[in-house]
Amino acid sequence: MSARFRRFPHLIAAVALLLAGCGGGGGGGSSTSSVPIPTGDCNAAATAPSVASNQTLISVAQNPAVATSSNPYTTVNLPFVSVTLCDGNQHCQTIDHVVVDTGSYGLRVLHSVLQPQLALNPSTSGAGTLAECASFLSGYMWGGVFSATVQIGGETTTRAIPVEIIDDDNALTLPPAPVSCSNGGTNIGTLNGIGGNGLLGLGLFVADEGTYYSCSGANCSLMSVSPPASSQVSNPVAFFYADNNGAILQMPAISGMGCPSATGTLTFGINTQANNNLQGYSVMPADGYGDFTATYNGMPSPSSYLDSGSNYNFLVIPGMGTDGQGDYTPPQYTLLSPVMLTSNVLTAPSSIQTSIGVISPYAINSTYTAINDIAGMGNSGAIDFGMPFFYGKSIAFLLNGASVAQGSGPLYALH
């Protein structure tokens, strides 16, 4: 997960820059072109589709809890779903505003939103309890590992699976993050850090391969040997009774000027139901890291990936200016095309051709949460296709180890 958040005060700056931006210069370069801003129907994008039992709605909209927090911001491009946790006594609680993150694996939920009645069993490690430091580029999440049965839409895990309970402000269950964890920068395991009440990692793999600690009393020590994969915080999809080989994110097309909100569908299973067949999709096997090569402007980026938990696209765009945060601010809407997606797996089919639109975030209404063309500076070697890339597409994630007629996981498929 990686996010960049816009603050509400941007509205004033946005209007000013929009006016100043009229008649700005062109993009230049053979693979950059200034084209009309694509139009889109925001009313249609906001309309909730009907869902089947293996589906749940994805809502990209302002999280009211963040808007009324001490540090309010617009929850841009954060795809929210509701997730239900159940303890061993069949006490269940539904958690709203959990961010779907295809760039991570496993469910992490804020301790502060859990009811006291929800009695989740802590995972043990020898004589102590198991804790995790989950590292992200923007910071860390520290929490205890607990067992919970997870329900999303009509799907339920066959048993209680390891989940991470983060943001334990009251330290009821866990000592504070050890220095070796907090060295990872900001604690993003919070409402403001996530933008929601939890993070649902349902990318191409199952176990999260995080950094685990064994805690006894006030002491947590780094485990020199990681716990087995079965004890690690894990992607719930793999544990559903049925429809457990992957997931598909379907988001509506939106306007190039953004939309106030957008509603899509998260579908579980690949080729298990009429609504999750890969027929018509372009498939792209991922490598053992979950990556592929994206080539733009003659530069191949072999560690590229599709990450619904990134709220911008992150890449290197030669010659395009940025603001102080590293947001690209082209004077007018710019289309990067072609962007070629090629598998790093030798036996893969041919490349998929796509494009990336880029607009200055200052040109967008600062209350809009669904934006398909904002981009931030990346590093060479990787294009992070974030949530902006998901609008107007269906993107399937076939889990590592799973096989369907179109190929074997880890595999992406785009439609």
Added chain:
Amino acid sequence: MLLPFPRTAFLAATLMLAGANPLFAALGAPAADIQREGQVAAPLGHQLVQVPQGVQQQTVLTSQNVTVTEYSSGGIVFAVRWEGPVIPDQQLLLGTYFPEYASAMQTHTSMGRNAPVQLHTPKLVVHMQGHMRAYTGTAYAPALVPNGVSLSALGIDP
């Protein structure tokens, strides 16, 4: 242009490591620390390997399966490159340069959280990218880089 980070296959090597002690020689520290600590992954080969321009290279695998390659000159580590399923403890990686990193990141994040890390200060340059189970990064201390050494040739993002 910048070289894409060349990923090496992870070796399923188990390290005989003790607790959270430093697992490698940090940026600016003597390269020999790696031996003194005795925590080097033998299968990856930690003999000092001569690379062009008088630079020495050594690689270790941490207990969190992060592969760390250090580049040294005159026995002092001037650049590090890493890849792994998690982001390694930056205090161990950056050594005495860690406070520089920590304070710069503080300013960085106050402008809004962002994805790839691109940190340039006069003392320290850090790049980090990737996602869970597949992070990569590089760091170097400009003042320690020997004259004439091409960082790009070593896979270090300048």
